[in-house]
Amino acid sequence: MKVWCAAAVAAAIALSGAAGAKENYKEKAFNADTRDKFEAVAANVREEMEDGGRYQYVKPDERKKIDAALSEMSALFAETGSVQAMDEDTKIKLFNDQEIVNSILQRRDGDRVICKKQAPVGSHIPITTCHTYAQEVEAREGARNQMSSWGQGACSAVSVNSNNRGQQCLMHGNP
Numbered sequence: 001m002k003v004w005c006a007a008a009v010a011a012a013i014a015l016s017g018a019a020g021a022k023e024n025y026k027e028k029a030f031n032a033d034t035r036d037k038f039e040a041v042a043a044n045v046r047e048e049m050e051d052g053g054r055y056q057y058v059k060p061d062e063r064k065k066i067d068a069a070l071s072e073m074s075a076l077f078a079e080t081g082s083v084q085a086m087d088e089d090t091k092i093k094l095f096n097d098q099e100i101v102n103s104i105l106q107r108r109d110g111d112r113v114i115c116k117k118q119a120p121v122g123s124h125i126p127i128t129t130c131h132t133y134a135q136e137v138e139a140r141e142g143a144r145n146q147m148s149s150w151g152q153g154a155c156s157a158v159s160v161n162s163n164n165r166g167q168q169c170l171m172h173g174n175p
Helices: 002-024 035-048 060-080 088-107 133-154
Strands: 113-118 127-132 157-160 167-170
Touching: 035 060, 060 088, 127 133
Parallel strands: none
Antiparallel strands: 113 127, 157 167
């Protein structure tokens, strides 16, 4: 009897932990099975791809793919009105377009959390660090801008050696 009670309590704790994890997960599922629902979702995706949106990091060539897929999906819904009214071939086209859009958006989602386990400089003990995709992109751009600003201020002029063997940087007018 005690074993059965212990097993029941353990199962209840495990299930409540899984339910809590699912509850805290931010991703919302969209059921865009009609034309009107799909158009609302497509408008939201396009809005989120603008500056400051969740998908602002979508690259221009990826944006073209997303726009083409959303347009094709919209045309499929315009023909039939709903997923239920679609034949199998149309459903397959819809699914493939949806996968194109989802795969790109998932990769470029600014809220996507990335965790890495690596040893910091000067240590052999690895630590786990987590950040969002947006933070990673901003850090990369910040480092690139800093390196660029360091390179711009270093030389005030360049002189060419008389024997044309190379260039010499003149720092603040000093050779």
